[in-house]
Amino acid sequence: MTESELQIRLMERADGLHTYVERRIPSRLRRVITPEDVLQEVWIAAFRTVSAFKTDSPDAVDRWLVTIARSKLISAVRHARCLRRDGGREVGPSVPDHSGSYLALFSRLTVAGRTPSSEEAACDAVRAVQIALSAMQPDYQQAITLRHIEGRTHGEVATVMNRTTGAVNSLLHRGMLELRERLGSPGRFFNDADSSAP
DSSP: OOHHHHHHHHHHHHHHHHHHHHHHSOGGGTTTOOHHHHHHHHHHHHHHHGGGOOOOSTTHHHHHHHHHHHHHHHHHHHHHHHHHHHHSSOOOOSSOOOHHHHHHHHHHHSOTTOOOSSHHHHHHHHHHHHHHHHTSOHHHHHHHIIIIISOOOHHHHHHHHTOOHHHHHHHHHHHHHHHHHHHOOGGGTOTTTTTTOO
């Protein structure tokens, strides 16, 4: 399976995997573990291991993704329980919800000021950005996440990545070009995305 085929399969199965993970998060850990955080780890693991994946039956992709999701959820639960044991108290979310930032990043890749036609379109756009970003080189992922998802300055990104500002600018430029290419037409997510295009 190619990365492009995987990207399509992940988009097709995103809702089902989200439901699968959400239903299995222990109720007392729901403030610490979100399905989105677990799925981000699933996307990354899937892209890292896709070259070794063999399709032996029609449901092979589903079984493979559920296996990865189960593994990532177990890891997240263990980590959350360790945090609770160490601190002896309920902990807040370990990773803030960046859904709005992913949507803002998608907007930067399309037409400025464009808004989603529905809540479902916004969710699809967020997932598409997360999946596409997960398929990219780690340096591109990190630079784009730090700058456009976490909102850090170019200088802060350079410090975190131990790079020059010029190197970070180059990573961001090339990474955004690749991300735009991976996402394809914004018309997939926004009804009026192409209506004002020249």
